[in-house]
Amino acid sequence: MSLSEVYQRIARIISDLHHAPVVQNRVPDSREALAAPSFRYALLNRSGNITQTNLDAGYKERLLDQLDLAEVHLQAPRFYLVGDELVVATRFHGTGDDCWIVPLRVDDTEQILIEKSSSKGFTPSEVRLLHALLSGLSVRQSASLSGHSYETKRSQLKSLGAKLDISSQNELVRLTTLWIFNEVLERVSVAAQGSASETDFTRSFFSTHFKDQIRYFQISAGERQTIRFAEAGAATGEPVILLHGNVLPPLKPSFFEAVAERNIRLIMPIRDGFLTNQVEYIPADQQIERHALQLETLLHFLNQKSVTLLGYSTGTAYALDFAIKHPSSVNRVIFAASSYFMSKGESPVNKFMRNIRKLSRESEHGTHLLIVFYSRLLRKERDMLNTLRKAYAQCEMDSTILETICADPLGRRFFVDSYQASLSSISVDWRMSQRDVWSRLGDLKVQAEFIHGSAxxxxxxxxxxxxxxxxxxxxxxxxxxxxxxxxxxxxxxVIERMKIQAEA
Incomplete structure (x- = not known):
């Protein structure tokens, strides 16, 4: 069976399930529709994720030849054969006339099968068999390619049927295909609609507090994830990745000017739960892992091969983790105002953090609830600022900077907005105080330096x-x-340290 025939079979199965006709021949030209600004493209990549992309000219021409977007209605997917690919086209409520297309390769769907079958108790071998059947192979051909006996593959097929309560191989392929396309359409829907409250608040925060100094972006990374990042300085300068702390540092315009003068491109990924105005429980280990994956995706998106990492405050734990996992992507790591060194001091902050650490050892989720409750007690601007004043009272320079910022009403809102809209992210950072974060420093294989304020x-x-x-x-x-x-x-x-790297 040829690849084109495989796609045609899949298209017919999906067509029956969704009552949508299959387009085989050339349809009326849609050049005007494809050229419209509201048209969006999405690709299913080899990780099974939906990503936005710009399509090359040749691919666009094939789409122009075969797609009739006038036939694509709200939430009614249509399926087209474009060359050797099956294309899904759909529109969504709440996005105007936006139309999303997803070119889908059979070979790119294995990850979706793994995810969708995890709750079914499928073994890895059964997932591979399922994928082989979906790709148009017979059970005997799958056995030959995998090096297993035909009897073994027949046994796996029977096991799949028993777990899904299905006796027909055709029905198994039909159900599997439905899984894939429902997942594809769901992911495209998420990419198309996004989270308005999160997006709007983050963008509003940057435009309010940093005005023209920062460029804010967001990209779809699939898995219902949106990678948010901001950048400043020279757009084509030496890349430095700033991994932020509980809040973004209160950067003045002169800071960004100095960064640009030194030909530095400062890139700031925004962690999940940060500046979202939403509260959710995220396990600390999951947050660390998720952020590393997002940073890896971001570097690939920005076409950055090797960068300097700058971990600031609680961001130092994320910088250390990424530098250990991806040494080839990091040429140097700077830990600034590094956190997770538990002080024996008697300040209110020291005492509070020691209590957090003790409670986290017993219940991480309970600690999250305590932090959220504590933070909500500080919703009044006056209470929040008084807490900050107590925290920074032991350092004259910090106190002076804090009072200078708070002398301006907008400056006061910077801290209040930062903390109150980042409770989920702050909760994770504080709960990590129970971990011996720096025990892994010996695993670091790249140049590392600490910059710390003596006070x-x-x-x-x-x-x-x-x-x-x-x-x-x-x-x-x-x-x-x-x-x-x-x-x-x-x-x-810290700017001087970044300058050294840029000039090197």
């Missing part, structure tokens, strides 16, 4: 010094008089 009121510089005495390969620069605000204006000591 940091939240994370003791003394404990950082003591810890790094046992790690002679890692450099430490303790900045006199500085505290947490190592990133603020053109005098930031």
């Amino acid at each position: 940091d009121p939240l994370n003791s510089a003394r404990l950082v010094v003591e810890f790094l005495e046992g790690n002679p390969d890692v450099s430490l620069d303790c900045i006199p008089d500085y505290g947490q605000f190592l990133l603020h204006d053109e005098n930031s000591p």
